Amino acid sequence: KDQIDVEVAAIHIDHGLQQESPAWSRHCSDYCRQLDIPLETVSLSLQSVSGESLEAQAREARYATIQQLMQPGEILLTAHHRDDQAETLLLNLMRGSGVKGLAAMPPLRHFAEGWLARPLLEISRSEIEAYATEHKLKWIDDPSNALTDFNRNYLRHEILPGLTQRWPAAAASIADSASHLAEAAQLLDQESYKLLTGMIAAPGRLQLEPLLQQPRAWQKLLLRHWLQQLGLPPPPRKRLAGFVQQLTADSQRIPQINWSGVELRRYNNQLYAGRRPPQHDATTEIEWRTEQPLKLPSQLGELQMLEGRHQRLMVRFRREGDSMRWHSHQRSLKSIFRQLEIPPWQRSRIPLIVDNGAIIAIADLAYADETTLHLDWRRQS
Structure with a gap:
């Protein structure tokens, strides 16, 4: 940190999955204190999720926690190396991934409001271990990394050694393939963006x-x-x-x-x-004093009067046989919705403004003849 003149901080996530985890937290704390690096330690409590591996849950929880801790513009550095990259490609190959999945881990990507960088992605595990040994660095091996119950560990201990015995540069070659696929994925991304621009x-x-x-x-x-x-x-x-x-x-x-x-x-x-929107009770009726905005239920947003005489109105939702005088004719709401090209599944969630039993507005989308209201329906995104 002294050589490049940047502020460096460390994050340690205790997943609570190992008895030794308190000792690991102390190790990180002692090490960061020696280097005068501020450390943030977070303890997680993982809940079992049906159909999802513990490994995946831990990874998702770890990154979600780090995402919350990062400030805009900060860069998260991880220690993923070339062997990790080879394992990731093989894992995704077993899942039937496409080009983007087989590109494995990008060296740099947007993360939270900053970046995630993997500066060691072209360096092998053995090179990192040799450097750590030469410089007498202290580290802890997670014993769960030896368990071949986890798919990544199975590849690491059972598959890659056999490949390396036959092809000594196997991990490097696999990582190179990931790099080639990343270039192809980037080209596809760029072309897709161009094509989508004219379709949205x-x-x-x-x-x-x-x-x-x-x-x-x-x-x-x-x-x-x-x-x-x-x-x-x-x-x-x-x-x-x-x-x-x-x-x-x-x-x-x-x-x-x-x-x-x-x-x-x-x-x-x-x-x-x-x-998918939350469940909505279409029988709901709400009294609206129009001098104040009206917060709608079921995450439907808010109604506000922009122009018109303040009064007491009713807000409800579509019923069988509803109609409104629109463009000089009494028309069914079904035909109005069709003319407005509103999809059928959205129609029951659109607020209707009612005065003395008559529909005078369909949110801010259509107004009954001779109605002087002007509304703003702020949909909840």
């Missing part, structure tokens, strides 16, 4: 026609990139492939897939993606 209709909406002009493989890739841009997890590969096949089906149908709390659907030649 609105936040969470994608135009279908230009997507269908692309080859099937590009369709799946573009959908994955679009979902990633929205901050949504990727769908299972087979489900996405099945959904893409349905996109050329009868336009009256509304194909959809659901996964991990996310919904992806087609409607009116557009795709809609977003997190």
